[in-house]
Amino acid sequence: MNTDARWITEAEVVGLMHLKDAIDALERGLREEAAHSARNMEKTTTHWGSSSNMHAIGAVVEGAGIFGTKSWGHTPEGSTPLLMMWNAQNGQLLAIIEATALGQMRTGSMSGVATRWMSRADADDLAIIGSGKQALTQVAAISAVRKLRRLRVYSPTPAKRFSFTERLKSHFPNAEILMFNSVATAVHGASIITLVTRAREPILDVSMIARGAHLNAVGAITIERKEFAQNVFSRADIVAVDSLPTTRQLSSEFIEQYGKDDGGWARVQRISDIVAQAKPRPSNIDLSLFKAMGMGISDLALGIEILRRAESAGSGHPIRQPVSVTPRIFEPTQRETAA
Numbered sequence: 001m002n003t004d005a006r007w008i009t010e011a012e013v014v015g016l017m018h019l020k021d022a023i024d025a026l027e028r029g030l031r032e033e034a035a036h037s038a039r040n041m042e043k044t045t046t047h048w049g050s051s052s053n054m055h056a057i058g059a060v061v062e063g064a065g066i067f068g069t070k071s072w073g074h075t076p077e078g079s080t081p082l083l084m085m086w087n088a089q090n091g092q093l094l095a096i097i098e099a100t101a102l103g104q105m106r107t108g109s110m111s112g113v114a115t116r117w118m119s120r121a122d123a124d125d126l127a128i129i130g131s132g133k134q135a136l137t138q139v140a141a142i143s144a145v146r147k148l149r150r151l152r153v154y155s156p157t158p159a160k161r162f163s164f165t166e167r168l169k170s171h172f173p174n175a176e177i178l179m180f181n182s183v184a185t186a187v188h189g190a191s192i193i194t195l196v197t198r199a200r201e202p203i204l205d206v207s208m209i210a211r212g213a214h215l216n217a218v219g220a221i222t223i224e225r226k227e228f229a230q231n232v233f234s235r236a237d238i239v240a241v242d243s244l245p246t247t248r249q250l251s252s253e254f255i256e257q258y259g260k261d262d263g264g265w266a267r268v269q270r271i272s273d274i275v276a277q278a279k280p281r282p283s284n285i286d287l288s289l290f291k292a293m294g295m296g297i298s299d300l301a302l303g304i305e306i307l308r309r310a311e312s313a314g315s316g317h318p319i320r321q322p323v324s325v326t327p328r329i330f331e332p333t334q335r336e337t338a339a
Contacts (some may be wrong), residue, residue, distance in 0.1 A: 005093040006316030008306060012161050019137065020144045022105040022302055023112045027275055029061060030113065034276035037062045040296045041069065043246045045222065051076060054223060059296030060137045061304060062131040065089055068300045070099055083303045092321060095307050099299065102306065104137045106298045110242055110271070111194055112141030113218040114290035117274050118238060118281060119214035121188035123224040124149040127190035129183055129204070130219060131155035131164035131175025138194050138218070139168065142262055143175075146192065150176045173254075184208045195219050195227040202229040202253075209235070211286055217253070218292040226252050237283070238288040240269040243295040250293060272297075 004230050008016075017025070032038035041058035051074070058069035065088045072081030082101040086092060115123070126148050128139055139151065151168055155161040165179045180186035183203050197203065197219040204227060209215065215236075220227045229251070233239070241247045247254050249267065258264035271290065281288065290330050310316045 003092070003321065005319040005321060006095045006307070006310055007319050008095055008097045010098045010101050012310065012315045013097060013099075013306055016306050016313065016315060017105070018138045018300070019105055019108060019112075019140050021305065023109045023116075023141060023144060025301050026106065026109045026113055026298055029297050029304075030272035030275045032061055032063055032301075033270070033272040033278060038297050038300075040243060040245070041292065043243070043250070043296075045250070049076075050194055055294075057294060057296040057299065060088055060089065060299045061297070064304050066300065066304055066307075067092065068303055069294070070103075070296065070299045071236035072099070072103075083299055085307060092101040093319065094304070095310070095316065096319065097303055097306060099303075102112070102299065102302055104134060107134055107139035107218060107292065107294070108137030109302070110292045110298055111138050111218055112145050112291070113275060113293070114216055114240065114271055115142050115214060116145035117271075117278075118240065118288040118290055119146065120212060120281060123214060125152070125156070125190050126150070126192045126194065127152040127187040129186060129193065129195045129297060131157075131160045132196065132198070134196045134218070135164060135320050136167060136171070138196050138216075140171070142192060142194065142216075143172065146270050148172070148175050150178065150187045152178050152180060152190060154180045154183050191214070197227055198225065199227050200225055202226050204232065206231040206235055206287075209287060214288045214290070216290050216292070217246035220253065221250065221293050223250050223252055223255075228253060230257055232287070232289060235287040236289040237285045238269070238312065239267060239291075240271045240274055240289070241291045242271050242298065243293050244268065244270060246273050246293040247291060251291060254310050256260055256293065 038061040043057045044132045047053040054073035060067035068085035070083040083097040083099040085094045152166045194216040
């Protein structure tokens with residue numbers, strides 16, 4: 001790689017990588033994890049005020065010779081996530097990537113990967129619960145791995161529900177797109193359900209879910225949030241997560257179900273192991289459940305591919321490598337001051 005580091009902007013990220021390519025890049029990273037050549041730095045968080053919080057995640061992918069961290073903070077006024085990447089051999093800075101679009105692609109891609117390997121091959125009826133910034137990418141990623149015949153939309157705010165439905169119609173003209181006034185009616189009979197909300201109390205009960213369905217739960221990534229009721233676990237024949245340590249630390253749904261019961265946690269699989277096994281879903285599965293919390297490998301896997309493409313295309317703005325200097329630890333002498 002070049003000695004000059006690169007600053008890669010949001011616009012360049014979007015121009016360099018399509019969502020389908022992001023799904024493929026993510027699967028490569030997950031296979032590295034399953035082969036023990038990629039490892040996560042556990043997620044750290046802190047909170048302030050009524051709704052502000054900051055996060056840091058990271059990973060190393062030894063096969064690519066790169067390590068990196070992503071840090072961001074959610075505030076009422078917005079967020080500016082950045083992914084920083086270094087050479088794993090000499091520690092030189094390789095890139096700083098503006099990571100809002102990257103994060104949306106990563107989160108959507110993770111649901112796409114889970115849906116590819118955990119849902120029925122003929123699943124074609126998606127209920128998307130939530131209409132925020134992540135929702136469109138979620139639908140797009142799932143449509144990249146399953147040919148969707150029908151899209152069902154629920155959001156608690158009628159105006160947002162209508163607006164999001166109209167956006168979906170413009171992007172998916174060949175699908176039947178329907179709005180619903182409740183979660184229960186939206187998910188009734190759906191073969192794929194994706195929860196991408198900021199709910200603090202469960203909004204999905206097991207009685208609402210059709211037999212044979214697949215559930216992606218990706219909205220509740222902090223301890224105060226919940227999206228689905230505990231009885232969902234009673235029917236889940238396959239349970240998978242992106243990061244076991246983060247799920248054990250920050251997912252209220254999983255903590256309430258398994259707590260300190262290592263035997264219970266033993267049935268929770270890593271999505272990386274499912275991807276590496278590359279086996280189709282068994283036909284007798286009642287319900288499959290995937291929980292995404294966010295992890296460094298997923299961001300870094302996309303970042304590695306973006307950097308590779310930026311170098312090939314000559315994209316990105318050069319950043320001079322930092323030069324080490326010795327810190328001044330004494331007050332300047334009178335002679336130095338006079339000079």
